[in-house]
Amino acid sequence: MDEKYFPEQVEKKWQQRWRESRAFEASNDDPRPKFYALEMLPYPSGFLHMGHVRNYAIGDALAWYKRLQGFNVMHPIGWDSFGQPAEQAAIKRGVNPRDWTEENIAHMRGQMQRLGISYDWSREIAAHRPDYYKWDQWFFLKMYERGLAYKKMSPVNWCPNEGTVLSNEQSSGGVCWRCGATVEKRDLEQWFLRITDYAEQLVEDMKQIEESWPEKVLKRQRDWVGRSEGAFIDFAVKDSKDKIRVFTTRIDTIYGATAIVLSAEHPLLEKLLETSALRDDVNRFAEKIRNKNASRGRAADQEEEKQGINTGVLAVNPFSGETIPVWVANYVLMEYGTGAVMSVPAHDERDYEFAQKYSLPIRRVIERVSHEQESIAHDPSSEDQSLAMQHAFTDYGIVVDSGEWSGKLSTVAMQEMAAQAKAQGFGEAAVTYRIRDWGVSRQRFWGAPVPIVYCENCGTVPVPYDQLPVVLPETAAFTGTGESPLAGVADFVNTTCPKCDGPARRDTDTMDTFVDSSWYFFRYCDPRNDSAPFDPEIARHWTPVDQYIGGDSHAVMHLIYTRFWTKVMRDLGLVSFDEPVKRLLTQGMVTNRVEGTDEWKAMSKSLGNGVDPDDMIVAFGADAARLFVLFAAPVENELRWSETGVEGSARFIRKVYRLVYALSDTLKRHASQQEPERKDFTTAALSLRRHTHKTIARVTNYFAGLGLNTTVAAEMELSNALIDWIEGRVKQFTAEPGLEAEPGFQELVNDVRTMLVHQQLAAMMDWYVAKELGKPSELRTLEFKSIAAEFFAVREALEALVIMLAPFAPHVAEEMWQHLGHEGGLLKSASWPQANAELARNEELEIPIQVNGKLRSRLLAAPEVTEEELRTAALNDEKIRAFIEGHEVVKVIVVPQRLVNVVVK
């Protein structure tokens, strides 16, 4: 151990030792309880950014903590290495996507190792390697067998300028993200996974995780699934056998329906119009709306004015028998429900707006449940009138003017009406979902090929399992024309049919990269298995994931896909639970000031406010950078970057390092090896131990809730307390008369806090011990046992501090641990310190005394003090007497061990 702290030396040294000793490789057979700590696997863009550093620092702190607590910790990492950037690099610069990806992985792996994250590198995986994506294909085939993977025509986003397909994200707002051209819809045959089959479970199973996943993530998933309870109702078309099925969540308002409104894409529309005189006008209108819908997609960010047209067709309300007109309008979406709605202007805002514009009747059939206040001085009819004029009344209430249901509560009517619809065969209670099946086909090269073959004779044929993987060719022509580059690789496309051996063509699309990340953390359990995606027995040992950590940008996509995938795996018999992740933490963003402004924004190249982790490692060390990231803000908050903040963390590390350096030799010489008996501890030693054990309890408690910032703060407090304590002891030692003359000691006393005189501090302690013990026993101020006990307390504090620092600054913690006398052992085999409640207990309590709730005095009391004693002491307190003099004491509130409040009049 150097006198001075050089992070680059310390960090290199321990990184090497960890690597050589395979310190963080987790065994599947370890008998200790397991803990699976997981961070979201990165896309290998080439460079780690601060968001990654934060993510991994959090995960690593937890992994270290659990390891020190005696858990068998698995902390793996891998690469989400399929995806568009590699292909873009190929198109733009002609590099091979595989080479580009491998180089990026190599560089980022180096960065992670320089950060000293305690990953189990033996379990590293990468999605682009055939031994991984083979299992993507395997899962695809399993789903195909079960009808969970199917092919259908579907519109995709198409940029006419670049001649390429875009994802929904890349065509946000209806324009191409690169060239700004208006995106068109094109119909393509695409593969879908039937996530809608699991819609109900995706909502229902949230109950299993609602305590341990962030509410905002659950909420977004709930919104995304969009579960909605209501009813289907069939309206018969007048003079026809056709029926129009609508979905409504407010069947109780059905007597207020004054029209049926269809979406422009409604399949029945054409047939209905056959007999209509308005046919041409309606068709022209519907065509216009369809075109508009197609070109803008669903991403339109502005609500359009409602437009509609009467078809001239009439429909019959099955409840009232009333005949109402059928309209077509732009505000009804084909994608949701049945693409047709009953329009109830009195009780739906959209219908109200529509009815106003086209002068449709507005009929009120729900009244507010009356409150006493409402009956005052208002003419009810005029109030109704004004209400109806301005708004739809969308609350539940009492059904009126609705035949036999009049006078019933909405909630009651809804149930009874749905039951009647069912009994009479014109409808039923129903649940609809907003979520739609997951389109996984991508017309791209850099992904897992879809393992399907098309044969002229046999049609669509799945590739047999024993022919997996369908290997991606070495390279292809990256023209960027929009068709999958695989289509141009003749060797790949042309194959023979597995069934009939005749000529066949392969599917040339690849799978969405979210497929890779839907199950990757199961692969970590058994990463080299070549006969299954993983051994269910081994996975049973490790999964579900105990703690998952990542950004909330994946709140919907990845985290809903992986929940879906887990349920499919459960149904395949691979796992035995519903939810893959027990606890989820979504960390906040890392932001930095945008130069020349007061704005804090996420670090990015384009804003020029990025900070390179490597620069921080060089300047301050990985330990200081990691410590800062965890200390500066609660993990779920935004983290504002501050270089002076990192300096502060480095300062703290240096302080502790010097303390260990200054004291370790002395501790080796003088500290008792065994824990001394209680009577041998001086009062001073006990007060230090109290601080140590209180801190252990606090830190352990904070860690349980992932309050990492307060954990670090508590550790800083302990180090401050230890320094204060040493200063106090040195001053006391040297206060003996005559010592002023001893050479160097006056400077020592003055300088003890500067920590510039370590050797002198150690020498002084040695000298002092010798001097004390050299005295005749009656003149000694301290006995040998007490000295040994006092140094024991110091060592206890330092060791606890070093162990508790390991999750935040592991390299320097290892260095200090070794220097504290644990040569040859690694910190990972140390044990997390145990808080001793007896030792943590205060000798004396400081009890605040209030008069009428305002703090007026304090008094010191023993922890055993009774309520009565506290009350008496408070009333006799000099300051308190001044306050209560001349007033009547009404009441004295005593909170045991806590506080006294004197209430006066």
Next chain:
RNA sequence: GCCGGAGUGGCGAAAUUGGUAUACGCACCAGACUCAAAAUCUGGCGAGGUCAAACUCAUGUCGGUUCGAGUCCGACCUCCGGCACCA
């Protein structure tokens, strides 16, 4: 518009969940050391008030509950996220 979350010093934030508000750190000011700077150390640091105290006021605003409210209840204001014609 709807649904969430949050408002505490100059800044990031603490507060054992109703009991001493502002821990810990950053920035800043003064001092020590230094030829000087850096580093390090010491002291100060919510506002008002005072030589110093005492004391008064402060957790977005206004009310309420309570002996006691940053914390609980009601109304409002502001900011940040998500969704957005979902029937």
